[in-house]
Amino acid sequence: MLNGRRTQLSFPAKVFICQAKSGIDGSLNLKVVSPTLLVAEKEEAKAVLTLFLKKQGSSNAVAARTINKSDLFIDHLVSKLHSKHKSWYLAGRELTTLEIRDALIPYLESLFEEHGDTLVDVVENYPNPPVKDKSEVLVSPSSPVLDSKKLKAVSLVSETDPDGGNLRPHIVYLIELGMDIEQIRSITHRFPAFAYYSLEGKIKPVVEFFLELGVPREHIPTILSKRPQLCGISLSENLKPTMKFLESLGVDEKQWPKLIYRFPALLTYSRQKVMESIDFLHELGLSEENIGKILTRCPNIVSYSVEDNLRPTAKYFRSLGADVGILLFRCPQNFGLSIEANLKPITAFFLERGYTLEEIGTMISRYGALYTFSLTENLIPKWDFFLTTGYPKSELVKFPQYFGYSLEKRIKPRFSIMEKSGVRLLLNQVLSLSSSNFDKALKKKMKKMQDG
Template sequence: MPKAVSRMSEIDLDGGNLRPHIVYLMELGMDIEQIRSIIRRFPSFAYYSLEGKIKPVVEFFLELGVPKANIPSILTKRPQLCGISLSENLKPTMKFLESLGVDKKQWPKVINRFPAILTYSRQKMMENIDFLHELGLSEESIGVDVGILLFRCPQNFGLSIEANLKPVTEFFLERGYTLDEIGTMISRYGALYTFSLKENLIPKWDFFLTTGYPKSELVKFPQYFGYSLEERIKPRFAIMKKSGVKLLLNQVLSLSSSNFDKALKNKMKKMQHGLDSS
């Protein structure tokens, strides 16, 4: 039996003899199964000391303003955080990100949304930032700086340049978009870089070509790629086609069902009124 797995048996409730760090985690709101799940995925967590690793990181997050109720989900998402030195890694990484424009007041939201960003190497993040700057992603050119993108979509800064950033950029370049337009799309919807070409971008692009909308609509509304093709995009376009009118791309997808119906009816009334008055 692996040591970490055997260590998991030490968190059983038999006789109530729980290790101090397990008691501490449970007081934070974690249950035994959550803790076991963390150790299965990340065995080193079983060996982290309470006073030396876990407690200092948790208390640091609480001091930053992270709600206590969010700590269990943060540690579940990224237990490696408790293995990082506060003085040598965590705090310097945060200062580095602040130098790029991350607002100190936003740390609780950033950490809760994507705690993994604090475990990325600064060199790795700088390489990705350099790549984004090459796209023209700067405050001067498109009104958005890296700090805002870090807040909106922090996972971009841990993605592989070769496996994610370059292929997605090339995908849009091959379809006639300029680097400036791609930069605008990324600033408006940073999650684009997290999508699979085969599973997401290609099939949704192919369908988009059948809609009759100009490709410039995707620069205005790149969130199109975030909607389900089968459950949202195709059904909405089918309903709109049947109505005989055409809405803006963002109206087709972002409106609730009731507001979508209202928008269609209003457009149909306007069109009918135009026919009646001509």
């Protein structure tokens, strides 16, 4: 019979709630995460969601409206971060903007694959399914609202044969690889065809091919979770030719194990899609050798839209006076960031502190990763400490890498040692030298002062 309760979406909605518990069940205790960091992570999650919605075709207005109505979903995204990187948080390790984006984008992509054009409604109504009228409130298993194909596919995961009570062969194989039933169900719910792939004809050949390439066995579950479509691709007609094509563009064949683990979707993109990105990189004056290195180090550059991401971002950095080609080669991750949510706030941060656009352009040219840092958790606290050091702010133009060092583990300890020595080194010497060379530089400066 029908009841009056809404059917819940298949999100792990309990994750965020569980984090407030003791942690005995393996979840993260929220006491580990400072309130300030939690606020910062929510802002980062909003930026990632905004960028993703716009990439899927949402206007600025629709994206902004969705963000304003998605507090519970943002909490859910933050809980995904805590769950994925629990050990880092417990060790006091904070995530960078890029790490947050890399953790959330694959999850958002999986939701988009599952819900398509209704994703905005899903986000705004989380954790409940979107309801357009009262007739949709009451949902039964037989309702056409539910996707029967997905339900059938998911049911096949735990189906056993009537004689021996054994799971289907490919399910047993996946479990032996290190996956669990819930993980396989999740994949199948996102990608129902996965339940119908044969073991010998589809899944096993791809897995064995990856293992032969040198992909660690323990990485296989993650790869298949990120891109189950790989098992539906013909090795001889698609997968291997695609890899050869990418190698012809400069991808280092020795790096395939790492590359596939980081971004398996690369192997599923059409040549046309890849060439759109390659042609744009050529426009920026990058050599074929450097393009190959970019594809190897940052394969997800291919996932960025040329017109919606790459070109506008290049135009923005060019307005700062940066050499866009060099910047993209040094730190391609910049081009996956939102101009409005990530880049402009950092530019404003430096402008408010008296730097000119020319100086900011010099800083980003000298240190490409500068714009990938969080304002609240990196730039602001390090700036505040810098003001106590007595160095002129022009030193940061000369050495913007300052912001890449750990405040607690590198910056503060080094300045404390230098202060006790009674001498003063150049900013880059304070931070970039090894411990032994740092000591030598201090002793040399002290001796020079004594001799003088």
